[in-house]
Each structure stands twice: as C-alpha cells, then as structure tokens.
Amino acid sequence: MVKLCGIRISNYHNKVRLAALEKGIAFEENDQCAPSRDEAHLERSAMGKVPYLEVNGETLTESQAICEYLEEAYPEKPLYPRDPWQRAKVRELISYLELHVELVSRRLHKQAFYGGAVSDESKAQVERELTRGLKALGRLAKFAPMLAGPELTLADVCAFVHLPLVATVTRLVLGRDLVEELLPQAKPYLKALGERPAFQRVAADRKAATDARRKK
Numbered sequence: 001m002v003k004l005c006g007i008r009i010s011n012y013h014n015k016v017r018l019a020a021l022e023k024g025i026a027f028e029e030n031d032q033c034a035p036s037r038d039e040a041h042l043e044r045s046a047m048g049k050v051p052y053l054e055v056n057g058e059t060l061t062e063s064q065a066i067c068e069y070l071e072e073a074y075p076e077k078p079l080y081p082r083d084p085w086q087r088a089k090v091r092e093l094i095s096y097l098e099l100h101v102e103l104v105s106r107r108l109h110k111q112a113f114y115g116g117a118v119s120d121e122s123k124a125q126v127e128r129e130l131t132r133g134l135k136a137l138g139r140l141a142k143f144a145p146m147l148a149g150p151e152l153t154l155a156d157v158c159a160f161v162h163l164p165l166v167a168t169v170t171r172l173v174l175g176r177d178l179v180e181e182l183l184p185q186a187k188p189y190l191k192a193l194g195e196r197p198a199f200q201r202v203a204a205d206r207k208a209a210t211d212a213r214r215k216k
C-alpha cells in the first residue's frame with residue numbers, strides 16, 4: 001500500500017491527502033514527518049521538504065508529481081477530464097495557483113508564521129506579483145461551479161488548500177486579504193467545496209494539527 005508522509009498543517013501534504021481521499025485510494029499516512037535537512041530525511045526527500053510518497057521501498061517527492069502518479073496508478077475515479085485539451089487546462093490552472101500565487105505569498109511566511117521580518121521592499125514586490133497572479137487566475141478560472149468547469153478536478157483540490165492560506169498570509173503581513181479583493185468568487189466557491197466530505201475532513205484535520213502545534 002502507498003504511504004503518504006508529511007504533516008497536516010502543510011498545504012502540499014493536504015493537496016495529496018485530499019486528492020487520494022477524493023479518489024478513494026486506500027493509503028497509509030505518517031502525519032508526523034516534518035521537513036528536515038537531516039541526512040535520513042534528505043535520503044527520502046532530496047530537498048528536505050514534505051510531502052513524499054513511499055511506494056515499494058522507494059520515495060517520490062513533489063506534490064504534483066505524486067498526484068500525477070496517483071492519477072495514472074488509480075484511474076478509477078479521475079481528477080482530470082478525459083479530453084487532452086481540458087486536461088491541459090486543469091494543469092494550467094494548477095500552475096497559476098502554485099507558481100504565480102502560492103509560491104509568491106510563501107515569501108511572506110517567515111513574518112506570518114515564524115517570528116521573522118520581511119522588508120518593506122520585499123512586501124511591495126510580493127504585493128505586485130500576487131496582484132498580477134490573482135488577477136490572471138481570475139481570468140482563467142471558470143467557477144462553473146468548479147474552477148475548470150462543471151467537474152471536480154485536481155485544480156479544485158489545489159485551490160482549496162492554497163487559497164485560504166494565501167488569504168491568511170496577506171491579511172497577517174500586508175494587512176489586506178488579496179484573495180478576497182482580487183478573486184471575490186473564491187469565497188462562496190471555497191465554502192461550497194468545503195461541504196464535500198473529503199474536503200471537510202482535511203480542513204478539520206488541518207485545524208486540529210494547527211491547534212495542537214500552537215499548544216506546544
């Protein structure tokens with residue numbers, strides 16, 4: 001059986017977990033596997049990050065590569081449309097969400113979550129790039145009712161784990177919720193998605209893991 005390793009406060013861990021749950025895959029989880037630069041961890045995950053997937057004694061990193069593997073290995077309940085063009089459009093949305101939105105806002109994490117400080121210059125740069133990324137996402141996203149059209153896809157899984165985090169980070173560090181301002185369709189869409197059982201479960205487990213970490 002495949003084993004997912006990571007921590008439930010991680011949006012990328014939750015992306016894979018949610019995809020696996022939606023697809024109805026039987027999998028094991030080690031949710032106590034934190035990012036680390038220790039040799040033992042680097043042997044499993046060369047960048048020291050989470051998540052990674054263990055399969056037959058080998059490991060696979062990068063959430064998108066993991067999700068693509070799960071999609072091909074467990075095709076019964078797909079998270080991509082059949083049509084090649086529509087599949088590519090789902091991947092395009094995921095790239096916008098991750099490269100032009102999530103990764104940009106991540107530069108604010110050290111101030112939002114780890115007691116560090118981000119310079120005013122960096123904040124202004126992040127704000128400019130995020131504005132561009134969120135507006136671009138708004139042009140591509142259909143919200144009909146899902147991000148790529150009528151069916152649930154991996155793009156919705158990504159939106160559900162990434163957009164609330166981006167909203168929180170911009171609120172904490174920039175004093176503005178850029179998601180709410182620039183992508184107002186996101187709020188009702190995320191609320192509706194959150195009513196699906198697997199989404200509800202991952203959101204509740206993320207909250208429990210976050211609360212447990214605060215108490216430490």
Ligand SMILES: N[C@@H](CCC(=O)N[C@@H](CS)C(=O)NCC(=O)O)C(=O)O
Pocket residue numbers: 009010011012013035036047048049050051061062063064
């Ligand atoms: N591109 C990676 C990103 C994974 C990632 O950034 N994971 C974070 C946790 S959410 C991490 O391990 N951070 C520790 C680090 O950057 O060293 C993926 O899609 O899996």
